[in-house]
Amino acid sequence: MSGWWTIISTETPEQMADMTQVNKDAFLATWEAGLFGADWIAQLCQQGKATQLTFNGFPNRYTALASDIVPLLQAGIAEALDGEFPQGQLTGWPGCITVHKNRIAVCEPDQLLTIEVWDQS
DSSP: OOOEEEEEESSOHHHHTOTTSOOGGGEEEEEEEOTTTTHHHHHHHHTTSEEEEEESSSOEEEEEEHHHHHHHHHHOOOOOBTTBOOTTOOOSSTTOEEEOHHHHHTOOTTOEEEEEEEEOO
């Protein structure tokens, strides 16, 4: 099945580059989504709210401020439609969502987060 696996972390892009050394306690959320499940981050890039660092799908790596990401996570993770997280609509692959609300709650607005989006095709 084609789709995306997303990880949002407080670790730096450099720390995330070596997945064997990644601190999973720094993950704020992870989820799998279908074909259009990466549209939300592309839209944030177009709006100037995220920066894409790598783009080969293994992974696509981005950075964005917590002030732009945390509200999306708090609204509820779902398959992105038109770059939004519609509340109450589950991801394309139900049961594959992990959200650490306590970690999300302590993010500072100016904290830089790393977002990795892995191609699952």
